[in-house]
Amino acid sequence: MRVEEDLLGVRELKDESYYGISTLRSAENFNLTGRKVNLELIKAIVQIKMAAIITNYELAKVSEEKKEAILKACKEILAGEFDEEFILDALQGGAGTSTNMMVNEVIANRAIELLGGQKGDYSLVHPNEDINLSQSTNDVYPTAVRIAALKLLIPLSEEVANLQEVLQEKEREFANYLKLGRTQLQDAVPITLGQEFSAYAEAISRDRWRLFKVAERLKQINLGGTAIGTGLNAPRKYIFKVVKEIRNITGLNLAHAENMIDNTQNLDVFVEVSGLLKALAVNLNKIANDLRLLSSGPKGGIGEIKLPQVQVGSSIMPGKVNPVIPEAINQVAFLVISNDQAITLAAQSGQLELNVMTPLLSDKLLESLTVLKNGVKVFGERCITGIEANQKRCQELLEDSLGLLTALNPYLGYKLTTEIAKEVLIGEKKVREAVLERGLFSEEELKQILSPTEMTHPGIAAEKLYKEWKIKD
Known part of the structure; x- marks a missing residue:
């Protein structure tokens, strides 16, 4: 001893x-x-x-x-x-x-x-x-949090970029798979599966850009400010030389804060970073929820897509396979969102020249960066990449849905279209069958109006036909 x-x-x-x-x-x-x-x-x-x-x-x-x-x-x-x-x-x-x-x-x-x-x-x-x-904890620790966060932002940004690319690949792969869109979990108008994935890719693209921009906010450091940002006991030459050295050592483009007193007192930059991590978590959670809904089944649910089967799902129900990767991503999102609240509380609790809550803030911020990096990687590699479309099921649900009638609204008017909807709901007819029975359109005309290209693009479906229809009318 x-x-x-x-x-x-x-x-x-x-x-x-x-x-x-x-x-x-x-x-x-x-x-x-x-x-x-x-x-x-x-x-x-x-x-x-x-x-x-x-x-x-x-x-x-x-x-x-x-x-x-x-x-x-x-x-x-x-x-x-x-x-x-x-x-x-x-x-x-x-x-x-x-x-x-x-x-x-x-x-x-x-x-x-x-x-x-x-x-x-x-x-x-x-x-x-x-x-x-020539140092104090009060300039070393906040600077270290910035360096650690920047180091973790790099691999996270790379994984987010990879996820965006995987989602864009699925967008292209599923571009022509027409399916039923849903609002408020009720039947809506048609959409392609590719269009759904394009929205996911665009959301992740925004997150990628946010992470790129927020990195700049972390590069202002108070190293050399010592106890309260005034630089007491640190020679003037030291203050500028040490920032140059830390740039060389870390490979990060760090800069001397213009106001080291502000940088010592205020931790709002970390709230900003955490808020953008929360935005990423929110988007990941939405995508994960959607995938769980769209893959629900296999017999009693929506079943429009098939997720990769990565492990047996039940200790009692033979044959059951659960959407465990999206479920894990949900939990990653919950953790990051709750961490954001802790970071917010820590940052707002500073008093006068120092915030003593930096250990909590640091722990939660670095945890969020780490778990998001791991979660995004797993989501892309073990779930998104292997998703398959169930084209038969997509078509089946669409043909049974009232959503198709929306494309006929400009032709028939809301009242008549509603009557057809009632007929479909109380009977066993499909939309196409009910419309054709009324002799309102030929099969070729109905095919044009209800084609994937027409129903999933702006404007009135089969606009040329519509103009002819109005002239006859």
Whole structure:
């Protein structure tokens, strides 16, 4: 065991632990969720520490030997060699100070080892005086959240783009499959299955554009602002050099915030990002719900499409296969939507120069980005790609529906069309049969009016025929 001391007293730590007394106390205080701090956030903080030590070296504030040891320790952490040392709970008081100090301690103790010392000998490398030099949790943590969010936005945007392409492929594949449209879950006018999928693709396209635009909002960072954004204890040269270094290290086009005090106080940018993630979740949920409805059955439901069968559905009902992928996407959407509420509450709870609720905000935002990326990928690969159209069922439901009568409305008028509708409803006739029996149209004329091309495009169906009809009338 080794002994470390802080303001509150002395504590023993295991010799093998790279974290120190600050982390130990925090671990005892914040056993809340059973989930650890998101590793993407840890990596982002480590990258900030790398930028800081390079900058401090250039300003002659640390030795080259110390700089090299710290950089090596950071690189090892980024490679995943010390993941088990980051033990703190995702939720914590203190505006993220516990997480920042945990990273400081792990880097310091590994650097001490690399310099030939024993863990806990902070005369060689100190968590605060060296690793945290020219910094505060209040500029490190919000900057790290932005970096982590940007890193997660990249793969999410790629998966959203892939999903859009898959939906567009289905739009083309199903372009000529005429089916019944529905409003308020009741029969409406005809539509093609391809047109339905075109709407899904367009909604996801909007989400793709939103994610692209919102990334710009996250690139303004307050690194160098220290405690409240004024930059106290950070040399002016450091403030501008450290942003340049973090750009180089992360590969992100980060920029120095024009008003670091604002950037330290206010977290509304994360509310904006979360709101756009919620919009994506809403669209995914709508599509998933539609697919569950359209594939319902196979005998007692709509059954116009067939979803890929990915697993057996029931422990008691033989032959049952459930729409488990859309169901999972529904739950992903619910999670993201509820996370947005937590993010909103956290962001609005800042007071004066600081918002102490950043651990909750960070945890929920990074969770939403991660689960959406995974969900969108699964949705596209394990569901959308394998959807098949049941053309026979589409035609069957359409032929039995009153929706076809809407195309006849301009020809026959609302009153007569309603009479035919009643006749169809109380009898066993189909729409085409009931219309032909009245001798109102020839079979060829009715075929023109009720063709897929005519019924699913703007204007009056078979407009040339309609003009001739009106002349005769």
